[in-house]
Amino acid sequence: xxxxxxxxxxxxxxxxxxxxxxxxxxxxxxxxxxxxxxxxxxxxxxxxxxxxxxxxxxxxxxxxxxxxxxxxxxxxxxxxxxxxxxxxxxxxxxxxxxxxxxxxxxxxxxxxxxxxxxxxxxxxxxxxxxxxxxxxxxxxxxxxxxxxxxxxxxxxxxxxxxxxxxxxxxxxxxxxxxxxxxxxxxxxxxxxxxxxxxxxxxxxxxxxxxxxxxxxxxxxxxxxxxxxxxxxxxxxxxxxxxxxxxxxxxxxxxxxxxxxxxxxxxxxxxxxxxxxxxxxxxxxxxxxxxxxxxxxxxxxxxxxxxxxxxxxxxxxx
Amino acid sequence: xxxxxxxxxxxxxxxxxxxxxxxxxxxxxxxxxxxxxxxxxxxxxxxxxxxxxxxxxxxxxxxxxxxxxxxxxxxxxxxxxxxxxxxxxxxxxxxxxxxxxxxxxxxxxxxxxxxxxxxxxxxxxxxxxxxxxxxxxxxxxxxxxxxxxxxxxxxxxxxxxxxxxxxxxxxxxxxxxxxxxxxxxxxxxxxxxxxxxxxxxxxxxxxxxxxxxxxxxxxxxxxxxxxxxxxxxxxxxxxxxxxxxxxxxxxxxxxxxxxxxxxxxxxxxxxxxxxxxxxxxxxxxxxxxxxxxxxxxxxxxxxxxxxxxxxxxxxxxxxxxxxxxxxxxxxxxxxxxxxxxxxxxxx
Numbered sequence: 001x002x003x004x005x006x007x008x009x010x011x012x013x014x015x016x017x018x019x020x021x022x023x024x025x026x027x028x029x030x031x032x033x034x035x036x037x038x039x040x041x042x043x044x045x046x047x048x049x050x051x052x053x054x055x056x057x058x059x060x061x062x063x064x065x066x067x068x069x070x071x072x073x074x075x076x077x078x079x080x081x082x083x084x085x086x087x088x089x090x091x092x093x094x095x096x097x098x099x100x101x102x103x104x105x106x107x108x109x110x111x112x113x114x115x116x117x118x119x120x121x122x123x124x125x126x127x128x129x130x131x132x133x134x135x136x137x138x139x140x141x142x143x144x145x146x147x148x149x150x151x152x153x154x155x156x157x158x159x160x161x162x163x164x165x166x167x168x169x170x171x172x173x174x175x176x177x178x179x180x181x182x183x184x185x186x187x188x189x190x191x192x193x194x195x196x197x198x199x200x201x202x203x204x205x206x207x208x209x210x211x212x213x214x215x216x217x218x219x220x221x222x223x224x225x226x227x228x229x230x231x232x233x234x235x236x237x238x239x240x241x242x243x244x245x246x247x248x249x250x251x252x253x254x255x256x257x258x259x260x261x262x263x264x265x266x267x268x269x270x271x272x273x274x275x276x277x278x279x280x281x282x283x284x285x286x287x288x289x290x291x292x293x294x295x296x297x298x299x300x301x302x303x304x305x306x307x308x309x310x311x312x313x314x315x316x317x
Numbered sequence: 318x319x320x321x322x323x324x325x326x327x328x329x330x331x332x333x334x335x336x337x338x339x340x341x342x343x344x345x346x347x348x349x350x351x352x353x354x355x356x357x358x359x360x361x362x363x364x365x366x367x368x369x370x371x372x373x374x375x376x377x378x379x380x381x382x383x384x385x386x387x388x389x390x391x392x393x394x395x396x397x398x399x400x401x402x403x404x405x406x407x408x409x410x411x412x413x414x415x416x417x418x419x420x421x422x423x424x425x426x427x428x429x430x431x432x433x434x435x436x437x438x439x440x441x442x443x444x445x446x447x448x449x450x451x452x453x454x455x456x457x458x459x460x461x462x463x464x465x466x467x468x469x470x471x472x473x474x475x476x477x478x479x480x481x482x483x484x485x486x487x488x489x490x491x492x493x494x495x496x497x498x499x500x501x502x503x504x505x506x507x508x509x510x511x512x513x514x515x516x517x518x519x520x521x522x523x524x525x526x527x528x529x530x531x532x533x534x535x536x537x538x539x540x541x542x543x544x545x546x547x548x549x550x551x552x553x554x555x556x557x558x559x560x561x562x563x564x565x566x567x568x569x570x571x572x573x574x575x576x577x578x579x580x581x582x583x584x585x586x587x588x589x590x591x592x593x594x595x596x597x598x599x600x601x602x603x604x605x606x607x608x609x610x611x612x613x614x615x616x617x618x619x620x621x622x623x624x625x626x627x628x629x630x631x632x633x634x635x636x637x638x639x640x641x642x643x644x645x646x647x648x649x650x651x652x653x654x655x656x657x658x659x660x661x662x663x664x
Contacts, residue, residue, distance in 0.1 A: 209400055212371045215391045216398040217469065218421035227417075231408040 043290065049283030069280030073097045097269060101288055104249060104266040107180065111187045111248040112241050118188075119195035119240065126196065127203025142193045149190065153257045156186055160258065178260035186258045187248040194243035202236030242300055246293060319381050319395075319472040319505045321345040321368070326377035328363050328529075337363045339529035341377070345522075348503045350496070352520035354510055356552075360529035361509045365475050368507065369398040381472055392421070395472035399465075401482060403458040405450035411437070411461055412446035418469035436464040439498060456487045460494065467498065474499070476508035480515045492519055513540075513553050525549060541591060545582075547661050550589055556632045557595070559588045560663070568660060572626045575604045578655045586663020592621070593634040594657035598650040604658075606631065607650045610643055624649060 048055065050069060052062035070076040074095035077086040091098070125131070126138060144152070160177040167174040176182035210232065214224045230237075252267040259268070270285045323343040329336045338360040345351045353361040366372040368379055370391030378385050386394055397418070405414050415436055416429040424432075437443055440460040450458060459482065466474055479495060480488045496519065499506050510516050516523045517537040525532040525540065533545045544550035547558055561570030563585045568577050570588045577588075598605045608626035620640050622633040631651060643649055 207404070209402075210404050210406065212366075212369075212391075213398070213400055213404045214406075214417070215371065216369050216396070216475075217418035217465065218392045219417075220392055223421065228406060 046283040046286050049279050050287055052280065069284045072281055073284055096264070097285060097288060100264050100266045100269045103180070103264065105292070107184050107187060107265060108245045108248040110184050111191055112244040115188055115191045115195045115244045116237065116241060119192060119199055123196050123199030124203050126200040127206065128208055141196050144189050145193050149253050152189060153186060153254050157257050177258065178262045180263055183255050183259045183263045186254045187251055190251065191244045191247045194247055195240045198240040198243060199233070199236055202233050206232060238300065242296060245296065249293065318347040318503050320347040321473055321505055321507065322380040322383070324378045324380065326364065326367065326379065327375045328367060328372065329375045336529050341531055343524055343531065343534060345505060345507060347505050349521045350499050350506045350519065352508055352510055352516035352523045353526060354513060354516040354523050355526035357511050359526045361526050362477065365398065365477065365507065365509050368473060369396045369475055370394045396475055397466040397469060397471035398475040399462050399477065399479065401478040403462040405458055405461055407450055410446065411448045411450065414450065414461060415465045415468055417465060422469065432468055436468045440464045440494065456483055456491065459483065459491060467502065471504060474504045474506040476506065478510050479508050480519070481510065481512060495519065525552070543659060544661065547587055547664060550661060555589055556592060557590050559629065560586060561588055562586065563660060572606050572629050575653055575658055576655055577658045577660060579659060581660025582662045584662050585660035587661040589659050589661055590653050590657055592632040594654060595631065595633045596652040596654065597635060597639060598652035602652050604653045604655060605650050607648060610645055610647050610649055613640055613645060615640055624651060
């Protein structure tokens with residue numbers, strides 16, 4: 001933002017300096033306002049769309065409101081039948097949007113957990129030690145962010161199918177292709193770079209002598225992890241987990257290809273709704289899609305601001 | 318009270334050709350305070366980490382009271398290390414830090430509290446239990462780190478550069494504290510330092526290490542009076558070295574012949590005298606040389622002179638008075654007391 005502000009030269013008078021400062025301030029706030037608008041406007045549009053009834057040009061905001069889209073998604077009983085019993089009956093049948101939300105959350109949680117379990121040792125090695133071929137390993141880890149997802153996911157899909165068939169012949173039903181397990185595995189591919197890079201940044205600022213000190217005082221490896229390592233890397237773990245979850249949460253292509261249309265996560269529902277062209281339904285699904293991300297960010301803001309070691313993680317990404 | 322013995326200890330790192338520690342033999346008496354001294358990268362910290370169990374030796378053995386401890390993991394070895402930068406656990410209070418080792422030994426809560434309070438008293442930080450490490454000054458953190466190590470009553474206490482992070486006035490306070498507590502508790506203590514002054518003021522004995530090899534293991538004074546090589550003498554501030562040959566009770570050097578009373582090595586080839594041992598000569602003395610004052614610098618408590626004798630420089634530390642009597646370029650006669658001259662092996 002400061003780049004856009006005019007820089008006052010050193011020999012101007014104090015009055016000119018004040019004007020310069022004022023102009024800089026205005027530009028600063030305009031930039032902030034613009035950025036906020038860019039982020040908030042679409043969400044406002046979703047809100048209008050989700051609750052509007054026949055919202056046409058040239059109405060600036062909708063004249064009539066309704067919950068039609070919510071009814072269409074089986075989230076709310078039709079008008080006139082909105083009793084508690086009907087609500088419960090409807091939700092007991094688990095609306096598609098709810099099951100998709102639940103599936104997305106589950107896959108996201110599992111992928112986050114596994115990615116941290118795999119990423120933590122790798123990040124520690126990259127952050128703390130120097131070894132031959134380290135640059136190559138680092139490059140390999142970020143390749144998923146460079147290679148187009150369609151390239152590796154098609155290859156993976158073919159291999160998943162091949163393994164499934166081979167193992168089915170041997171009497172073992174693996175079924176990676178078209179299954180939730182297969183989708184979770186393939187989500188790990190784009191997730192791992194974020195996790196490893198974030199955590200290796202944390203370990204780059206980490207003093208392993210603390211572990212040696214605890215050991216010297218009589219702590220075993222497990223105590224050391226929970227007493228020393230874990231508290232030190234917790235903010236970084238939080239950020240890495242956040243990345244992992246959000247990257248998994250927003251996967252469409254990988255879920256579509258590997259899930260073969262049988263694993264219906266929230267993005268799958270959203271994309272098919274987008275094809276149908278019903279703006280109200282799209283808006284409702286979008287709101288559901290955004291909600292967890294916003295919630296997590298609100299919780300995380302405590303960790304993302306301030307001078308916690310998590311910021312060290314951002315430095316490397 | 319534990320006797321520490323190091324036998325043929327070596328450590329070779331994969332990435333380096335030269336061993337970091339090379340065939341080290343050392344006997345550290347129980348209850349003593351010993352310095353491992355050497356320039357950075359000489360292998361002293363590697364040695365200490367091997368004693369603590371944080372590094373595995375390539376060859377050799379380490380014995381506590383004649384029993385090898387190499388197979389005992391560091392957390393049960395009883396050799397506790399205090400790192401140079403304190404390393405207090407930032408998420409714990411001072412009491413939790415000091416009590417950490419006791420908690421690992423599954424001691425009862427009340428007993429931990431009692432011992433922690435007692436130990437904080439001993440390091441002169443009573444009532445600091447509930448503070449956080451970052452609320453303490455560097456010197457206070459150092460003392461907490463010391464208390465944290467001492468509270469578990471280690472067999473061997475290992476200190477990494479215990480005085481080097483401290484201001485001048487704190488250094489003496491910490492030195493006295495370490496000496497007092499060490500003697501009071503009788504814990505065999507080994508510390509590592511690159512600073513010869515730190516080693517001299519603190520240690521009973523100094524093991525001087527260059528390039529992973531033990532050079533000399535002696536009382537501090539011996540390194541000033543009887544260094545065993547020119548390099549050792551230079552490390553302890555020796556600057557006057559004159560090559561020559563020994564003959565009978567004398568030594569003929571590049572700046573003249575001097576009589577020497579102390580026995581030197583068989584292959585003696587260098588005569589040395591500490592600058593503070595050189596005297597300004599009065600008439601009728603032997604072992605004198607004359608030269609021209611090249612420079613003189615007043616350094617507060619005394620004066621440093623550089624005197625040129627036959628193209629060789631003799632460094633002298635003298636009373637500040639000398640500056641009133643002599644000026645730059647003046648002729649001066651110096652006297653080398655027989656019992657202060659020391660012969661080093663030829664190189």
